[in-house]
Amino acid sequence: DVKVTQSSRYLVKRTGEKVFLECVQDMDHENMFWYRQDPGLGLRLIYFSYDVKMKEKGDIPEGYSVSREKKERFSLILESASTNQTSMYLCASRSQGSGNTIYFGEGSWLTVV
């Protein structure tokens, strides 16, 4: 059974803290994605990666960075968390090939106070 695992479901962090959100997939997928989801704004792409150490900016990369040192793991980093980064973060992965579906993790609810 396919699995995308996000390490933390609920986090509360202080403004200015460095935050790591981890995502692991066990399907040997090339592509991995980080989205944030906010009411009325839908799913917005932050960063994605198509191979180890390869990354591309999504639509809202400001304030975030990512790391893909191993194929199965894609980390989202908030260098200095701010209250406007309070959101639900979704990780996803997908095999290369246009017809392949995307698999989502359970989501991480981050509150920055």
Added chain:
Amino acid sequence: GQNIDQPTEMTATEGAIVQINCTYQTSGFNGLFWYQQHAGEAPTFLSYNVLDGLEEKGRFSSFLSRSKGYSYLLLKELQMKDSASYLCAVILQTGGGNKLTFGTGTQLKVEL
């Protein structure tokens, strides 16, 4: 860049048919997905279109016109459990991989 538009909200009656539209303006189009998302849950896959035409899967069908930048999701025999958000997502070929971008979603409410 890309621009993906969907209606924000729709209401329909149990047992009826509803059509949710999605228009997009993109370069490097490489396919379109529809996802369903219930509140507090991750999205789940409904359909995929890359060629023009209709794809049918049970009560759900999806249509694509690449030349018009248009897709729709058709839900038949609506049930109360179909109340959810429906997300249109476009795959774009980028320099290195495939970027998957979502519209803002259509909140469907099914009433008795």
